[in-house]
Amino acid sequence: MSGKSKVLIFVDDDVQPVAEALAPTNFDLDTRKLADGSHSLKIVSKDPSGKEGVRVIPFTVRNGPAIAIEGIKENDVVEGVLPLMINAYGKGDQKSFLISGSETPQSIPSWVWIIIILFTGWALYYVIRYLDAP
Template sequence: MVVDRIEVYLDGASEPLAVLKEPPYRLNLDTRKIPDGEHVLRVVTHFRGGGEEIREIPFTVNNYPDVMVLGLDEGSEVAGTLELRLAVGEPELPVEPVRFNPIWYVVASVIVLGGIWAYFALSPAAETVVAQVAPPAQEAQAPKEGSSQAAAGVDQALMEKGKSIYEAHCAACHQANGQGMPPAFPALAGNPNLKDAQLILDTVKNGRGAMPAVGAAFTEEELKAVATYIRNSFGNSFGPVE
């Protein structure tokens, strides 16, 4: 059946709050203008050629405290301005996807990184990991940010690819200049332990201690690229990864 119009009534009112004639059928219900307490929303759907369908939705208005409730479920308490979506089973009506606020991605990232930092900063077990990966203090250098002193034979295209991967997945903890945030995140700058290419590959791919396996989904080429970049940047010059 084809819908002719939808009339929306509040409680026993004889005049509708709204008459909706075109999809998508929506109205804004400002519950701040409705007395607190029990109410009934009556939705009357009129079909072309005659016939109607009536649905009654009981609900409770409680504007104290001011709690926003989206949608209108049976028996729910609502407050503020509501946007109601009225669907009558017409297949051509589009279904809008739920939009996820991008701010929660930022919040999630902060929580994850904060948890990693807290582990390294507070856990005694982290001292072992730091001791194995961090360079001796006297050997650490402080190169200029972005500096690269790649050894001879290093593929510059691979270096550029590795730099992009490092900036996207590693720089948040180890810093753009490779100085890290000791003791939580060991410095990569001037780190003699990075001479061991397999150590870098295994650490990036499988994680180490509290470090997550950031490279678990990397291709072999991506692993090689980021390892090459780390071994030949920040004052390091250990050559290509074989």
């Protein structure tokens, strides 16, 4: 043997490695071939003496369109009719970014409306006082 550790790279529970090389090595994991969701990368190394080391790295793939939803959150308790706003948009590819549809519209939170109303009231109060001054 060459005196270097051998590295085997597995994706999920596959018994066939996606790559086999001598350490150190560079490897490009193409996530486009994986379904969106949870996956794991398992790296098995074998040193020249035959000892084995294993490292498992969980990761999540999200190559499909991003989905944003407003009006319900995970594990909410709901009743009646729910108005939902749903947006889905793709990211394009590595060379170009899709601007169209990539921003998710959201409703304005109630605390922002309260601040706007208070500021407007304060401004009107001072405008009226200024106009009434002798």
